[in-house]
Amino acid sequence: MAAILAIENGKIILEKQKRFPNGEVLEIPAGTLEKGEKPILCAFREFKEETGYEAKKMIPLIKFHPSISFSTEIVNCFVALQIKKVSEQKLEEYENISIVKIGFKKVLKMIKQGEITDSKTICAVLAYAAKKIN
Template structure:
C-alpha cells in the first residue's frame, strides 16, 4: 500500500449502492481521490435443462436503454447468502426450480470503483413452475440455447453481458 487515507465520506446512500469518496495521500505526497460504489453483490445462475440447453433471459436494461440477453441473476439482500439469492432469482425470473446448485466461482464486476462480487452457480435438475417477476421484469423473455449457440452469440456481440460471458466460461472450464 503506497498511500494513506486522509478523509472518507459517504455522499449518497441508495437503494442499490452507496457512493463513498476517499481522499488519499500517496507516499510521494501527491493527493488523490477515490470514488467507491459499495454494492451488496449478487448471484448469477447458469440453469441447465436435462437436454443440455441453458435458459437465458432477455431483459431491458435502463442504463443502456436496450434489452440484453443474460443469465438469470439478482442482487443480494442485506446479509443474504449468495445461494439463497440464486435460488430466489432463478424462480423469480424463469419460473424454474433446481434440484441442485453448484458454485462455479465468483467475479469482481468493476474492481476499479465498485465492491460488487457476483457469485456464479450452475443449476441442474430443473422443474418448471411459475415466475414471480418484479415490476421492472414483466417484459422479460426466456431463451433456451446450447452452449455452442451462446458462445457464437458472445463472439458475434449479440451477448455482451459480462456476468453471462463469465458464467459460460466457468461452465466450460469447471468439472462440476
C-alpha cells in the first residue's frame, strides 16, 4: 500500500469516507499497489485518482507494518510536494470520497483526542511532525 501526506497552504488534504464498521472516517489518500507496481508510482497514481491533484515529487516518509503479528502488509507513506489540482477525482464504483482540508495543528489535536484513528494517517502525520520535513 502507498499512502500520501499532502499539505496545501498549511492544510492536510484528507479524505472523508464511510468505512464499515467504523462509519465516517478521515484519512490521508492511499491505495493498493497493482501487480509489479513500485510504491512510489502507486502513490502518484492514487493521489491523482482519489483527489484530482498531481504532485511533482513524492518523498519517502515512513514505512510500517500495520498488523505485524499476522500480516506481511507494508504501508509506504510519502510526502507529496509541489501539488496542483489538475482534474476531478477518478473514483472506483464503490468509492465515495469527499476531500477535506484541515490545518496541520488541528489534525494533530484530532489525533490526540481520538477523532482520527486511521493508522496510516496517524503514522504519516506524526512522522512528518517528528522529522519536520519542508
